[in-house]
Amino acid sequence: MLIQLGFSGLAMGAIYGLVALGFTLIWNAVGIVNFAQGELVMLAAFVSVASLSQALHLPWAVNLVLTVVFMAVFGLFMARGIYHPLRNAPQLGAIVATLGLSIFLKNSAVLVWGPDPLIDSGPFGNATVSLGPAKIYGQHVLILVTMVVLMVLQVAMFRGTAIGKAMRATAQDREVARLMGINTDRVIALIFAYACMLAGVAGVLVAPVFYVSADMGGMVALKAFASSIVGGFGHVPGAVIGGLILGLMDAFGSYFLSSQYIDVISFGLLIAFLIFRPQGLFGEPEMERP
Amino acid sequence: MKWLRPSALALFSLIAALALAACSGTAATGTGAQGGGAQKSGEPINIGVSAPLTGQFAEDGGYMKNGINLAVKDINDKGGINGRPIQLFWEDDQGPNPTAASNAVTKLITQNNVVAVIGPHFSPAMLPTEPIFQKYSVPALTGATGPPITAQNNPWIFRIRLNDEVGARLLVKYAVETLGLKKIGLDYVNTAFGQGGIEVVKDELSKRGITPVDIETHQDDTKDFTPQILNFQQKGVDGIIVWTDDQPGGLLAKQMATLGAKFKLVGSTTFSQPPFLKLAGDAANGAISISDFIPDNPDQHVQDWMKKFSAVYNTQPELYASAYYDAANILAEAIKKASKVDGPSIQKALQGIQNFQGVMTQYSWSSNGDMVHSGLITEVKNGKPVVVQVVKEK
Numbered sequence: 001m002l003i004q005l006g007f008s009g010l011a012m013g014a015i016y017g018l019v020a021l022g023f024t025l026i027w028n029a030v031g032i033v034n035f036a037q038g039e040l041v042m043l044a045a046f047v048s049v050a051s052l053s054q055a056l057h058l059p060w061a062v063n064l065v066l067t068v069v070f071m072a073v074f075g076l077f078m079a080r081g082i083y084h085p086l087r088n089a090p091q092l093g094a095i096v097a098t099l100g101l102s103i104f105l106k107n108s109a110v111l112v113w114g115p116d117p118l119i120d121s122g123p124f125g126n127a128t129v130s131l132g133p134a135k136i137y138g139q140h141v142l143i144l145v146t147m148v149v150l151m152v153l154q155v156a157m158f159r160g161t162a163i164g165k166a167m168r169a170t171a172q173d174r175e176v177a178r179l180m181g182i183n184t185d186r187v188i189a190l191i192f193a194y195a196c197m198l199a200g201v202a203g204v205l206v207a208p209v210f211y212v213s214a215d216m217g218g219m220v221a222l223k224a225f226a227s228s229i230v231g232g233f234g235h236v237p238g239a240v241i242g243g244l245i246l247g248l249m250d251a252f253g254s255y256f257l258s259s260q261y262i263d264v265i266s267f268g269l270l271i272a273f274l275i276f277r278p279q280g281l282f283g284e285p286e287m288e289r290p
Numbered sequence: 291m292k293w294l295r296p297s298a299l300a301l302f303s304l305i306a307a308l309a310l311a312a313c314s315g316t317a318a319t320g321t322g323a324q325g326g327g328a329q330k331s332g333e334p335i336n337i338g339v340s341a342p343l344t345g346q347f348a349e350d351g352g353y354m355k356n357g358i359n360l361a362v363k364d365i366n367d368k369g370g371i372n373g374r375p376i377q378l379f380w381e382d383d384q385g386p387n388p389t390a391a392s393n394a395v396t397k398l399i400t401q402n403n404v405v406a407v408i409g410p411h412f413s414p415a416m417l418p419t420e421p422i423f424q425k426y427s428v429p430a431l432t433g434a435t436g437p438p439i440t441a442q443n444n445p446w447i448f449r450i451r452l453n454d455e456v457g458a459r460l461l462v463k464y465a466v467e468t469l470g471l472k473k474i475g476l477d478y479v480n481t482a483f484g485q486g487g488i489e490v491v492k493d494e495l496s497k498r499g500i501t502p503v504d505i506e507t508h509q510d511d512t513k514d515f516t517p518q519i520l521n522f523q524q525k526g527v528d529g530i531i532v533w534t535d536d537q538p539g540g541l542l543a544k545q546m547a548t549l550g551a552k553f554k555l556v557g558s559t560t561f562s563q564p565p566f567l568k569l570a571g572d573a574a575n576g577a578i579s580i581s582d583f584i585p586d587n588p589d590q591h592v593q594d595w596m597k598k599f600s601a602v603y604n605t606q607p608e609l610y611a612s613a614y615y616d617a618a619n620i621l622a623e624a625i626k627k628a629s630k631v632d633g634p635s636i637q638k639a640l641q642g643i644q645n646f647q648g649v650m651t652q653y654s655w656s657s658n659g660d661m662v663h664s665g666l667i668t669e670v671k672n673g674k675p676v677v678v679q680v681v682k683e684k
Contacts, residue, residue, distance in 0.1 A: 001520055008516045107344070115348025117537060119569055128548060135549055210513040210541055211569060215346055219511050254517035263509070 004134035005251045011140035013247020014147040017240035018202040019224035022195035024239040028171035029191040032094040036102040038221025044203025045212045049120040060123040068200045075196030079189035109214040122208025143205045226270045232283025334377035338398030340409035347385030357611035361618035383410045391415030399426045413483035420444045429637040431617045436486035440658040450617045452665040458490035460681040461580040465556050471529035475504040475522045479534040487533035515542045529554035536560050540569025547573035562668040562675040574670045581668045583609040584675040595649035616648030
């Protein structure tokens with residue numbers, strides 16, 4: 001029972017963490033809260049299920065790669081079209097623009113793919129792995145494995161490659177990075193692209209777990225936001241850890257306490273953090289706006 | 291704009307018709323083949339519809355559109371009601387959304403000057419709009435099944451589906467007497483609909499001396515039912531009674547199958563309808579539901595309706611299309627019989643509807659506004675719901 005809940009919670013937590021990560025990277029780089037992060041996951045899920053899986057019947061790995069590429073390109077357009085024109089305007093403008101993007105994406109999804117939810121059984125269908133008495137959904141295992149691989153690759157990229165270091169530098173201090181000769185406009189575009197790629201992976205992974213619908217972005221984004229707060233707003237590993245914690249809380253809270261109050265509990269935790277430890281678990285007590 | 295009010299319009303069109311007849315000196319002829327186009331007296335009758343056109347329940351809204359549009363097209367093709375065509379005004383209430391529904395209904399009544407409204411469909415949306423109908427004296431026809439809908443002493447509300455107060459009891463009766471369930475778990479969506487339904491279930495169970503061993507709840511956007519299913523399994527239930535909407539129902543069934551849950555799934559109407567069947571796939575088999583409409587109902591009226599609908603839309607009708615097709619026709623019948631085309635007269639005419647044969651069932655007004663008094667118990671077999679019992683209100 002505990003193992004089962006644990007895996008379920010960790011898998012959902014991994015999704016929240018992935019989305020929170022994208023969110024956090026954008027915040028670190030340009031200081032805006034991306035309200036469209038959830039809708040990016042929704043967009044990726046629709047592209048993956050509707051276009052690639054149901055229309056073209058591509059194998060899962062190809063599907064994942066193509067969706068991620070699509071999202072990366074979308075991220076570049078997002079940076080150029082939404083962030084760049086507003087980069088010198090008050091931050092509120094860019095934040096409202098992401099809100100506008102979220103509404104636009106939600107309604108466009110209904111226009112393009114219709115109002116019916118899409119069901120996809122994923123590469124494992126309803127297969128489960130038995131760990132003693134516990135039955136773990138195959139898809140949850142896939143989510144966790146993908147997450148681990150992705151995190152390893154991400155650390156390698158950020159530490160080992162020039163581009164990764166440029167992204168970290170830009171995120172830490174944009175002015176100084178520019179003084180060091182980094183083309184910050186281009187790097188910011190890449191950060192947007194990367195954040196969208198993360199949303200893309202999350203979308204492909206989460207699509208088979210429930211179903212794909214135009215309004216799935218809202219709850220995902222809300223939980224991701226809560227995850228970043230718990231982990232420490234702006235702290236990159238903190239976002240992922242916050243996500244895992246929130247996922248486990250949801251799963252165990254639903255089981256041991258009343259499922260009626262689960263949202264009260266999760267968001268109560270969030271409020272408690274904001275009151276008593278606003279920097280989250282790993283954040284710094286004082287933050288500079290980038 | 292007082293001169294646009296339906297009663298004033300009716301008077302105006304009467305005067306216009308008389309004036310024309312006097313001028314032309316010929317007998318007024320109806321050009322039925324053209325659907326009332328040449329009839330100068332054919333001022334349209336404004337009817338409002340509040341339906342989920344966007345959001346989580348947009349699929350259902352689409353079905354409602356099919357049913358209502360078909361009914362109205364048929365009526366208008368035959369010359370409308372007493373020579374006047376029906377003009378539909380659609381507003382989006384986004385399903386069980388009290389705010390959106392209140393806005394939709396208010397707009398329909400105050401800006402589009404409708405004489406009657408079809409919808410809102412969902413109980414959490416219908417309940418808060420009931421005072422609006424009373425305030426403006428406009429009758430409403432709804433398929434919402436929550437018991438409070440017709441318990442408000444509001445004479446403007448007409449329910450065109452089986453009240454959960456009756457339906458839930460008939461379902462519990464089947465679960466306990468026919469299925470022989472003893473250790474029962476309950477699960478419900480935490481809205482006016484789910485709460486209302488589960489209260490009736492609890493009450494009927496306690497009348498039979500049964501206390502549920504576990505009660506769980508969820509939201510319309512809940513996606514993970516694993517903890518709830520594990521809880522039910524641990525408490526050793528042999529069946530659960532669930533009062534919920536399409537998507538949570540589908541996910542619940544799907545996850546029950548994946549986790550190897552062996553207990554019976556019994557519940558509200560959604561467990562016999564296409565959105566649930568599509569979402570749950572094979573996991574839908576064995577689900578029992580209290581329902582009003584399924585395609586495999588051998589009743590002749592249903593079969594005739596199946597043919598008619600498929601000829602127009604190339605697909606089978608389901609609950610929403612059928613119920614609201616009937617609603618549009620009941621309303622048209624009432625408007626035809628009404629002494630005037632305005633809210634109060636239509637309301638009186640609706641109260642006079644008895645034994646109206648629709649495609650889904652027969653409709654007879656009773657004093658609280660309920661017009662349906664029977665239902666179907668269905669079970670999903672091989673991916674399709676079949677009728678296992680026809681049940682009637684005593």
